[in-house]
Amino acid sequence: xxxxxxxxxxxxxxxxxxxxxxxxxxxxxxxxxxxxxxxxxxxxxxxxxxxxxxxxxxxxxxxxxxxxxxxxxxxxxxxxxxxxxxxxxxxxxxxxxxxxxxxxxxxxxxxxxxxxxxxxxxxxxxxxxx
Numbered sequence: 001x002x003x004x005x006x007x008x009x010x011x012x013x014x015x016x017x018x019x020x021x022x023x024x025x026x027x028x029x030x031x032x033x034x035x036x037x038x039x040x041x042x043x044x045x046x047x048x049x050x051x052x053x054x055x056x057x058x059x060x061x062x063x064x065x066x067x068x069x070x071x072x073x074x075x076x077x078x079x080x081x082x083x084x085x086x087x088x089x090x091x092x093x094x095x096x097x098x099x100x101x102x103x104x105x106x107x108x109x110x111x112x113x114x115x116x117x118x119x120x121x122x123x124x125x126x127x128x129x130x
Contacts, residue, residue, distance in 0.1 A: 033084070033090075036084070040082025041075055044075040048071045089116040096111065
């Protein structure tokens with residue numbers, strides 16, 4: 001038997017019959033959240049040293065100590081929030097794609113971004129979210 005006689009199976013090609021014939025991507029949200037977590041981790045890695053140096057104006061070892069403490073304590077928090085934000089944004093984009101019957105239009109992305117920001121700001125109160 002040659003290699004060409006075997007049938008290849010793609011485990012990521014899911015056939016789900018929806019009313020709009022849009023393919024379903026079950027791991028799309030996990031991938032988006034993972035990318036957001038890694039992006040938030042590296043963003044926190046580069047943002048918090050600047051914040052730590054600004055808040056600890058002492059010269060020498062104390063500034064480095066403050067930098068390391070601020071970075072190590074705040075990176076998981078920033079990464080988790082950014083990962084959740086990316087997952088919620090992707091969920092809103094996918095919902096609008098499903099209801100409009102189109103996939104990956106720029107209008108869906110431009111509309112879902114302010115709604116995601118408002119969703120995350122609503123935890124801080126109505127005045128902040130509006």
